[in-house]
Amino acid sequence: MSRLARPAGRIASGSAVIAGRLAAHAAAWVRRGRRDDLTGWRAALGCWARLVVLALGGYLLWRLIRAFPNLLWLLTGTWIITAWRAGKQAPYEAPQTTDEEGPAGGDVDALRGTLLDLMGNGSGVHLRTVLAHLQEHGQWEGRTVTDLRLRLQHLGVPHDPKVKVAGVPTWGVRRRDLQAPAPDSVPETSTASSTAV
Known part of the structure; x- marks a missing residue:
C-alpha cells in the first residue's frame, strides 16, 4: 500500500x-x-x-x-x-498575504477602514466588490473571493453569506459587525482558554 x-x-x-x-x-x-x-x-x-x-x-x-x-x-x-x-506542483494552499499587499494583508484597522469606505452610506459590502477594488489597485491579482474569506477569517473580521446589497444576497461584510470590538481588544486569558478547548 x-x-x-x-x-x-x-x-x-x-x-x-x-x-x-x-x-x-x-x-x-x-x-x-x-x-x-x-x-x-x-x-x-x-x-x-x-x-x-x-x-x-x-x-x-x-x-x-x-x-x-x-x-x-x-x-x-x-x-x-x-x-x-x-499534482507535480506543490499542493494547493491558500495564498499567504503580507502587509505590502494592501489593506487585506495584515493590518486589521486598515482593512476595516477600506471596508467602511467601500460601504459608503450602505449597511454592507459584498466580498466580490472588495476583491475587485483590491485588484483595481494592483493587489490580490489572481485571488478569489474564497481567498479573501479565508483572510478575513484569519484576521477575525466577521463576514456572512447572506449580506444584501442592492437586493442581492451573497458573501459580504455588514457595517454593524465591523463596529463590534476588534479581536485584538479581547483579553489574552480568553484567547488562551479558547485555544485550550
Whole structure:
C-alpha cells in the first residue's frame, strides 16, 4: 500500500487543483454576467442565465455518458493524466498575504477602514466588490473571493453569506459587525482558554 500512497496522493492533490481551477473559472464566468448598469434582481439576470447554461451543460454531458458509457473511460483517463501533471506542483494552499499587499494583508484597522469606505452610506459590502477594488489597485491579482474569506477569517473580521446589497444576497461584510470590538481588544486569558478547548 505504501507504494501506491504517493501516486494516489499526487493524483488526489492534482484533482483538487483542477477542481479548484474549474470552479474558479466557472464562478468568474458567471460573475461576469452581472450588469453594472442595472440594479436589484435585473442586474443578476445574466448570472442566473449563465448558471442555467452550466447546469444544462452538465445535464447534456450526463446524457452523453448515459448514451455512450465507454466515453467515461476516455474522460477518466484524461482526468487522471491531467491530475497527475497538476499534482507535480506543490499542493494547493491558500495564498499567504503580507502587509505590502494592501489593506487585506495584515493590518486589521486598515482593512476595516477600506471596508467602511467601500460601504459608503450602505449597511454592507459584498466580498466580490472588495476583491475587485483590491485588484483595481494592483493587489490580490489572481485571488478569489474564497481567498479573501479565508483572510478575513484569519484576521477575525466577521463576514456572512447572506449580506444584501442592492437586493442581492451573497458573501459580504455588514457595517454593524465591523463596529463590534476588534479581536485584538479581547483579553489574552480568553484567547488562551479558547485555544485550550
